[in-house]
Amino acid sequence: MSTPKVELVKLNELNCWRISDGRAQLVVAQQGAQVLSYQRDDNEHPLIWPNDQALFNQGKSVRAGVPVCWPWFGNLARNPQSVQGMRRPGTEPAPAHGLVRGRDWQLMEIDSSGDEIRVDFSLPEAQGDLPGWPHNVELRLSIALGEHLKISLTSLNLGSETVTISQALHSYFAVSDVRQVSVEGVAGLRYVETLEDWQERTQQGDLRFTGETDRIYLQTPAQLSIVDPAWQRRITLTSSGSNSAVIWNPWAERAAQFSDMADDGWKDMLCIETANVLDDIVELKPGANHTLGLSLSSSPL
Numbered sequence: 001m002s003t004p005k006v007e008l009v010k011l012n013e014l015n016c017w018r019i020s021d022g023r024a025q026l027v028v029a030q031q032g033a034q035v036l037s038y039q040r041d042d043n044e045h046p047l048i049w050p051n052d053q054a055l056f057n058q059g060k061s062v063r064a065g066v067p068v069c070w071p072w073f074g075n076l077a078r079n080p081q082s083v084q085g086m087r088r089p090g091t092e093p094a095p096a097h098g099l100v101r102g103r104d105w106q107l108m109e110i111d112s113s114g115d116e117i118r119v120d121f122s123l124p125e126a127q128g129d130l131p132g133w134p135h136n137v138e139l140r141l142s143i144a145l146g147e148h149l150k151i152s153l154t155s156l157n158l159g160s161e162t163v164t165i166s167q168a169l170h171s172y173f174a175v176s177d178v179r180q181v182s183v184e185g186v187a188g189l190r191y192v193e194t195l196e197d198w199q200e201r202t203q204q205g206d207l208r209f210t211g212e213t214d215r216i217y218l219q220t221p222a223q224l225s226i227v228d229p230a231w232q233r234r235i236t237l238t239s240s241g242s243n244s245a246v247i248w249n250p251w252a253e254r255a256a257q258f259s260d261m262a263d264d265g266w267k268d269m270l271c272i273e274t275a276n277v278l279d280d281i282v283e284l285k286p287g288a289n290h291t292l293g294l295s296l297s298s299s300p301l
Contacts, residue, residue: 004112004145011036012056019110019145021117026145027065031058033105033121033141035066038149040298045231047149047298049172049269055260061101063260064172066151066294068141069097071126071133071165073246073277080281082164091132097170099130105141116146127158135163137284152240152293157284164283168246168275169294171237175270176230178249183207183272185224186247192216192278209270212251216277220245224272232301237272240293244280246273 007018015030020041027037036054039046051064061067071086072079076094087094105121112118119142126139136159144150157163175181186203193199194214203217206227220243226235239245248271250258255266274294276282282290 004117006110013058014056019117021145024145028119028143030104032061032068032101034062036064046174047235047296049174053260053262059102067101067170068153069168069170070100072098073166073168073275079166083166083281086164088132088134099133116144119143135159137163148295148297150295152291154289154291155284156289157286160286162283162285164281166277166281167292168273170273173226173235173270175228175268177267178209178270180230181226181228183224184227185221186217190218209249212254213247213249215247217245219243234299234301236297238295239274241291242274242276244275244277246275
């Protein structure tokens with residue numbers, strides 16, 4: 001492997017690192033330990049959606065890349081009672097997608113040994129200092145840049161009581177036109193249709209997109225794929241520590257309401273979020289740990 005190149009860069013208010021190894025380039029922000037972009041050098045199209053309207057402001061998650069949702073996903077009130085009960089009552093309203101996306105993580109190490117460059121982050125605040133969430137969890141995120149992009153989020157319960165969480169790696173993928181792509185691996189799966197009273201349904205065939213989509217797929221396999229005929233490629237997601245996935249696209253009307261997305265930005269993005277949600281929550285007994293993992297790769301059709 002060639003000697004990796006690591007540069008400190010500033011995107012508006014956010015401190016970031018740009019890392020390249022001769023095969024691919026990665027940009028990751030200190031805030032949220034959030035991957036902001038990933039592109040293989042032999043691929044003219046990025047894998048991660050390059051949102052040209054993204055806002056890089058302190059305290060606000062960037063609508064791009066791979067935000068980390070933890071210790072709950074989505075609206076806390078929609079989570080199981082065991083997850084809701086982890087939050088101290090009487091505190092200010094719970095923000096969507098948890099407490100860690102807008103916080104600066106601590107860079108532990110950038111290691112280029114072997115065939116990968118590994119970037120490790122930790123969030124010391126998760127050990128009892130998150131607002132309204134008084135639990136002692138060692139939270140680490142590891143990003144490996146090599147033949148594939150690998151992201152792993154590890155939670156270790158250092159406290160004396162069981163901690164229950166939901167979580168997600170909220171990945172935004174670049175596509176030629178969401179109306180022309182499909183998702184393989186979901187046929188026959190049960191899913192929750194959140195846009196229609198959270199009804200449970202069964203997926204018929206591959207998933208194609210004709211309007212706003214916000215579905216929670218249950219008992220998902222370890223591998224899902226985005227098939228993009230116009231760009232003649234397949235993006236493959238391989239997950240571990242997860243039995244659920246959220247697939248989301250806001251479509252035109254919803255996208256027009258976002259200040260950090262172009263009105264037509266919905267056309268060239270698709271979110272597939274590797275998750276632990278609904279019945280697929282994580283229960284950490286004292287001393288127990290759990291790792292949510294995602295590996296991304298692309299190949300020609």
